[in-house]
Amino acid sequence: MRAVGFDVNGGPEVLRPVRLPVPEPGPGQILIRVAYAGVNHGEMQQRLGDFGAPDGIQVPGLEVSGEVAALGPDVTGLACGDPVAAYLPDGGGYAEYAVAPAAFAYPLDGISLRDGGGAALALTTAYGVLAGAARLTPGDTVLIHAAAGGVGSAAAQIARALGAAAVHGTVSSAAKADYAKRFGYDAVHLRDGFAAHISDVDIVLDPIGGPVRQTSLAVLAPFGRLAVYGEAARRPDLTLPVLTFRRHNRTLAGYDITDLATRAPTLVRSHALSALSLLASGAIRLDISTELPLSAAAEAHETLQAGLNVGKTLLRVT
Template identity: 60%
Template structure:
């Protein structure tokens, strides 16, 4: 199968188009012929070595859409597949630990699905996913579904799980024009937010982000004053921050009493903050966090609940995923350069086995 892999950490140039054996699903796993793979900052982190050194030909990619072509043991609704549908046996491909399929709906060969891949592997023509993290597309098309499983689940999880959003909350979302930011604004509305604000790096991105239901979008420099002006000096109840560094620190000053800063990324690649506790206590502030990888290991059923709720809102049309760029697999390094430079808007995907899906 064709795949985008790397054997050493480094810049986008370490990503190469290679031919690898097709993986096979183990117990509780599903093999998917990939139509589209989402492009996310987590894959940049993987390539840079934030998740550890690569072991042999390492394939990144945290979300895909496609067709189920085989299921392993212990997968509800297990179907059979002929050998012609799944070439190769996957020898030489690093193994994955078995994941319980508890909580997964029935899956059958031929189903069109979106999937979250906590161990990567999505930048390929075939990918193996834990069954609990394989979701029906519902009304979504494959192209949209390729950019859905990670960003929708993350946006829903950080709002409902980490930030504990409630009716009437006001929300500020950093990186408002990105994949998560563009859906988080819509999800916040669906979950009861009374006002949603965003920050971006450029005026051009501000104009783009406004189409997703933001009350106002501010250029990030000076955002605290802009938030206080927009809220009559009160501040916001929730800040979603994937940026880190000075942006994260300043976010505390944008909070209303009992407001919470919910951290879910480190796109700015700043050194970690060392926050004193006394200002948190004396100003009625909360710091909380969301990490989908940790949730996949320790609370997979909760992750699945978040994903299904968010995908349902997307399938109904209440939340729109804006696929702005589509790349051929060999152009993955270019896609990573755009993402690292902060020049992306909306969601980008890699297009794989379209004719076979």
């Protein structure tokens, strides 16, 4: 089968077309004939080497949509030909065929394969951070960093659907602030100096890290939650004195889908199904800003690495 992979860490140029055997689904797994693969920040980090050096060809791709092509032993509830969106904890989505845990394959009822391609990681994460880590309750005020991106654009709409009273965002440029307005934000601020524009926030979603994380603590309302779920700035970890959390009634929460997939897979599935039902009902929409052929995966990574992407980027596979 055709795939795109890399065997050395590096820039977007290390991504190259490869030919690989079609994988076989093991117990509890399904084989998917991939229609679309979502492009995610985590795949860029994998390519850069943040998760270690490759041992042979690595095929990135944490979320796909497509049709079920084969079932592994003991898999029930799905049939060959079913359209699904799937989260692939071990990657492999930039390929004509990919193996997914059946537990993370979600039937696409009333959702197109195109929308499904950007849903299983980005929407699940947005829902999980808000409802799971940050414990959003109706009436909360929410601040979302990287507001125009894949997870951010979905999180703004999900926050609103879950009853947030006000949703603010931050971005790196005026052009992105303009773009993000379509996601229903009450206001979108430039990230530089954002604390001058907002305070007393119940929930901050932070996939950036570094000084943004430090400043985000200062804008929390009493009992506010800072939910950290990414390190896009690739800055060193913060050292935070615990006592300041007590003194300012602050809470720090974390979200990591890889850990959840291992220790609480039913939570991942439940967050995914809740988010997909919002998508199917039209309460939220997926902003697919860019669709490229699989062979242009390096181009998609270039844009992501430059921080120039908005919404979701999809690779069209078959």
